[in-house]
Amino acid sequence: MAWFQKTKKGLAPKEKAEVPDGLWLKCENCNEIIFRKELQKNRFVCQKCRFHFRIGSRDYIELLLDEGSFREFNVDLISVDPLKFKDTKRYTDRLQAAVKKTGINEAIRTGIGTVDGRKIVFGVMDFEFFGGSVGSVVGEKIVRAVERAREQKYPLVLVSASGGMRMQEGMFSLMQMAKTACALSEYAKEKLPFISILTHPTTGGTTASFSMLGDVIIAEPGALIGFAGPRVIKQTIGQDLPPGFQRSEFLLQHGFLDMIVDRSRLKDTVSLMLKHLCD
Numbered sequence: 001m002a003w004f005q006k007t008k009k010g011l012a013p014k015e016k017a018e019v020p021d022g023l024w025l026k027c028e029n030c031n032e033i034i035f036r037k038e039l040q041k042n043r044f045v046c047q048k049c050r051f052h053f054r055i056g057s058r059d060y061i062e063l064l065l066d067e068g069s070f071r072e073f074n075v076d077l078i079s080v081d082p083l084k085f086k087d088t089k090r091y092t093d094r095l096q097a098a099v100k101k102t103g104i105n106e107a108i109r110t111g112i113g114t115v116d117g118r119k120i121v122f123g124v125m126d127f128e129f130f131g132g133s134v135g136s137v138v139g140e141k142i143v144r145a146v147e148r149a150r151e152q153k154y155p156l157v158l159v160s161a162s163g164g165m166r167m168q169e170g171m172f173s174l175m176q177m178a179k180t181a182c183a184l185s186e187y188a189k190e191k192l193p194f195i196s197i198l199t200h201p202t203t204g205g206t207t208a209s210f211s212m213l214g215d216v217i218i219a220e221p222g223a224l225i226g227f228a229g230p231r232v233i234k235q236t237i238g239q240d241l242p243p244g245f246q247r248s249e250f251l252l253q254h255g256f257l258d259m260i261v262d263r264s265r266l267k268d269t270v271s272l273m274l275k276h277l278c279d
């Protein structure tokens with residue numbers, strides 16, 4: 001099957017899964033061939049070079065919350081097409097395809113769960129749904145989650161994975177930056193903690209709004225985090241960019257992040273952080 005896809009031009013490319021299918025996988029960073037089950041056991045982190053494969057919202061729910069504790073809310077909020085937008089395909093068709101591909105209704109899932117027994121409001125974005133882009137529904141779901149956390153006095157933990165705002169919704173999507181930022185500033189008045197976890201990639205409008213507004217900002221190793229992409233910046237300023245530009249390690253050095261945490265220690269770190277901030 002793979003041969004045909006390689007040799008015959010014009011065939012539709014296979015949609016890229018979060019982690020490619022197959023019994024054996026090749027690490028994108030060090031080329032190590034890894035047994036899938038082994039990789040799964042290690043939460044999709046290469047044991048040789050610590051490369052973090054991208055994982056989806058379901059995986060983060062399992063990784064960070066106590067087993068079976070997640071109660072999702074606002075599941076049925078779905079996007080409309082306010083601009084009747086069409087490029088090569090209609091926006092509504094793209095949405096339907098994304099729902100079919102991922103089994104979720106939008107690029108974020110929000111709900112209440114527990115971390116080592118402590119109740120939190122939890123939101124997790126899913127890059128597989130429309131590149132994790134933020135449209136009106138993603139913004140609304142975040143605001144509702146923040147408001148729920150404020151009303152019930154729960155800490156808020158948000159996992160970002162996004163290519164930016166959803167351009168098919170034009171200004172409606174851009175407004176979500178201000179909307180989510182406003183909700184978070186109201187939340188902050190209650191002196192409740194917001195832990196923001198940035199995964200690969202966290203780019204565009206998310207970094208210009210909610211993702212960077214955490215009281216504590218944690219990133220996974222090697223994640224691409226930035227507003228405009230390196231190519232655009234290079235063209236604009238006409239200079240070569242330093243090595244490692246816009247990766248977690250670079251951002252930590254320049255004061256944008258509080259810490260970089262390996263996926264294997266993510267839950268313990270969040271739990272400890274919540275203990276420090278809430279008890």
Ligand SMILES: [Zn+2]
Nearest residue numbers: 027030046049
């Ligand atoms: Zn590797």
